[in-house]
Amino acid sequence: KAGVTQTPRYLIKTRGQQVTLSCSPISGHRSVSWYQQTPGQGLQFLFEYFSETQRNKGNFPGRFSGRQFSNSRSEMNVSTLELGDSALYLCASSLERSLTDTQYFGPGTRLTVL
């Protein structure tokens, strides 16, 4: 079974631009979560989608948004990029939303904002 895939793997943008990142979960997984990983703040939860609905959102500004499609694929969008948005963005999928379900992570998208 294929793992979680994320595209693109690397991205360079300039301040003020917007960016869209894509995540394809493991087949059959319905929950997709997004995390931001930075050296200073560590791993922080961005949001979770389940059945095309955002179920939870972390403490991030409204510039960060996402969506989930009927096939469970998910995208996240960051508008008006700031230097501080440079990070590794990780997507994770699980069968359902329970902590007893293992969460599988993708390799991440490395975003650099210049």
Add this chain to the structure above:
Amino acid sequence: AQSVTQLGSHVSVSEGALVLLRCNYSSSVPPYLFWYVQYPNQGLQLLLKYTTGATLVKGINGFEAEFKKSETSFHLTKPSAHMSDAAEYFCAVHRGTSYDKVIFGPGTSLSVIP
């Protein structure tokens, strides 16, 4: 507020030596506890998790961890380090019932010396 502490941001061990990575948490309720590993340029991989039941949890790659409620600890051990164990290790604790409530520790970078 719940928090996770990982003692030692960098740990070095010799190949074949015991690996001990420390994790302490603060929690007002019995927690779910996780250990993840992250190899360079990859996402996180679940090593093991404690939900309920036996306090000694065995995971993949020969790792295990013991939940000690009285010490609020969940230290990760492996009897004999391999070169392939060199990676970043994250302890995480839940503060709810879904992944948006999981708090990650700052991580411990493990180096294995030949």
